[in-house]
Every structure is written in C-alpha cells, then in structure tokens.
Amino acid sequence: MRGIDFIQVPTTLLAMIDSSIGGKTAVNITKCKNIVGVFYQPKLVWINICFLITLPSQHIKNGFAEAIKYALIFDRKFYTYLKKELINGFIKNFDYIIYKCCFYKVQVVKKDEKEISGVRTTLNFGHTFAHALEAYTSYKKFLHGEAVIFGMLFASLVSLKLKLCSKKTFKEVKQILTLLDFKLNVKINTRQLLNLMKKDKKTTSGEH
Ligand SMILES: NC(=O)c1ccc[n+]([C@@H]2O[C@H](COP(=O)([O-])OP(=O)(O)OC[C@H]3O[C@@H](n4cnc5c(N)ncnc54)[C@H](O)[C@@H]3O)[C@@H](O)[C@H]2O)c1
Numbered sequence: 425m426r427g428i429d430f431i432q433v434p435t436t437l438l439a440m441i442d443s444s445i446g447g448k449t450a451v452n453i454t455k456c457k458n459i460v461g462v463f464y465q466p467k468l469v470w471i472n473i474c475f476l477i478t479l480p481s482q483h484i485k486n487g488f489a490e491a492i493k494y495a496l497i498f499d500r501k502f503y504t505y506l507k508k509e510l511i512n513g514f515i516k517n518f519d520y521i522i523y524k525c526c527f528y529k530v531q532v533v534k535k536d537e538k539e540i541s542g543v544r545t546t547l548n549f550g551h552t553f554a555h556a557l558e559a560y561t562s563y564k565k566f567l568h569g570e571a572v573i574f575g576m577l578f579a580s581l582v583s584l585k586l587k588l589c590s591k592k593t594f595k596e597v598k599q600i601l602t603l604l605d606f607k608l609n610v611k612i613n614t615r616q617l618l619n620l621m622k623k624d625k626k627t628t629s630g631e632h
C-alpha cells in the first residue's frame with residue numbers, strides 16, 4: 425500500500441545508460457509514451473552487458489545515440505572516443521561506454537534529483553524536438569535515440585542561428601548523424617511540429 429522496493433534489470437543499451445538509472449523513469453503502454461513510471465530510486469540497477477549479445481544492431485545504435493548525448497554535453501575526450509568507434513564501424517567497449525554514461529547521469533541526478541534547480545534539464549539536450557518528432561510520427565518511425573540525434577542537430581542549428589554555438593560544433597553534430605546513418609526521410613509541417621514542441625514539459629510561460 426505504500427509502494428514496493430524494486431530493482432532494474434535493463435536489457436537494452438539505451439536502458440542501461442539512461443532510463444534505468446536516476447529515478448523518474450517510465451515505460452510506454454499502448455499508444456502512450458512514458459506514461460507508467462516511478463519517481464523513486466531503485467534499490468539496485470543490475471547491468472549485465474551479456475544481454476547486448478542478442479540486442480538487434482538498430483537498438484545498439486539507438487543506445488549509442490544517447491551515449492553521444494552525454495559526450496556532447498560533458499566530455500570532449502569521450503566524444504572523440506565514441507566518434508572513433510563509429511568511424512571504425514564497430515562498438516566493442518560496452519563496459520567503458522556504459523560506465524561513462526552512468527557516471528555522468530549519476531553526477532547530474534545527485535545535484536538535481538527532482539529537476540528543481542535546472543541542472544537535470546541539461547540531460548534533455550535535443551529532447552524537445554525529439555519528443556515532438558516522435559509524437560509527430562506516432563512513435564512509429566523513429567526509435568527514441570534516433571529522434572534524439574535529430575533533436576540535438578536541430579538544437580545546435582537553433583544555437584548556431586542565435587550565435588550561441590560555433591559552425592564547427594554544428595558540423596560535428598551533423599557528422600555524427602552521417603556516421604550513424606540515420607535518415608530523417610519525413611516531410612514535416614513546421615507549424616504542427618512547433619505545436620507539439622510547445623506541449624513539451626520544458627516549456628515555460630508558453631515559451632521555450
Ligand atoms: N523514462 C525514461 O527515463 C526514458 C529515458 C529514455 C528512453 N525512454 C523510453 O524508453 C523506450 C525505449 O526503450 P528501449 O530502448 O530500452 O527499448 P525497448 O524496451 O522498447 O526494447 C526494444 C526492442 O528490443 C527487444 N529487446 C530488449 N532487450 C533485448 C535483448 N537483450 N536482446 C534482444 N532483444 C531485446 C525488446 O523486446 C523490443 O522489441 C522509448 O520509448 C524511450 O522513449 C524512457
């Protein structure tokens with residue numbers, strides 16, 4: 425009657441590096457996204473990379489996209505490492521990648537568990553656009569990580585236009601998209617997409 429303790433056993437790369445840790449996690453049911461969830465911290469997160477042996481490559485790339493998010497936000501060296509892995513065409517050092525991502529997520533969650541101070545929102549890089557893109561395509565066309573890569577590119581483009589990021593940074597983000605071989609392939613009605621973006625949790629006073 426007062427909730428139950430639980431442990432998380434993530435079996436996808438994305439869940440191992442993101443959705444299984446930090447509390448405030450949720451799962452999708454039927455047509456609703458992230459609709460059933462918990463704010464509580466698990467007693468334990470048990471990450472076993474053996475699960476990844478059977479995970480389809482598309483889902484490996486999906487998780488890898490979120491790993492790139494952490495690297496772009498926090499760690500240039502890690503970013504260079506991930507880029508090299510992509511250029512070589514294989515991802516092998518899962519324990520290192522997972523450790524790095526969990527380390528950064530934990531640092532942020534420790535500072536702002538309930539997303540009050542705003543520190544935790546740094547982890548939402550690219551997510552306003554990503555969530556809108558996923559909703560726009562009825563959650564059928566893109567995996568979450570794929571949408572996040574497009575979202576980060578979009579956020580970087582907006583930053584470039586506002587002179588908040590350099591052309592070099594924008595080009596780096598774009599290169600990752602090419603290396604991952606993600607294709608947008610969808611006609612977007614800008615107004616509809618903007619309306620979806622306005623519904624995002626990060627909207628403040630009706631503005632972004
Ligand atoms: N709430 C959060 O904190 C948070 C954060 C990030 C993502 N998400 C959401 O999580 C959802 C995606 O979850 P996901 O990426 O973990 O994928 P998933 O749970 O949808 O699994 C993807 C597919 O892989 C299969 N699968 C899972 N593990 C496998 C394994 N080890 N071997 C073979 N097949 C396996 C599943 O059956 C499924 O068909 C997205 O909707 C995303 O938006 C939530």
Ligand SMILES: [Zn+2]
Pocket residue numbers: 442490551568572
């Ligand atoms: Zn995400």
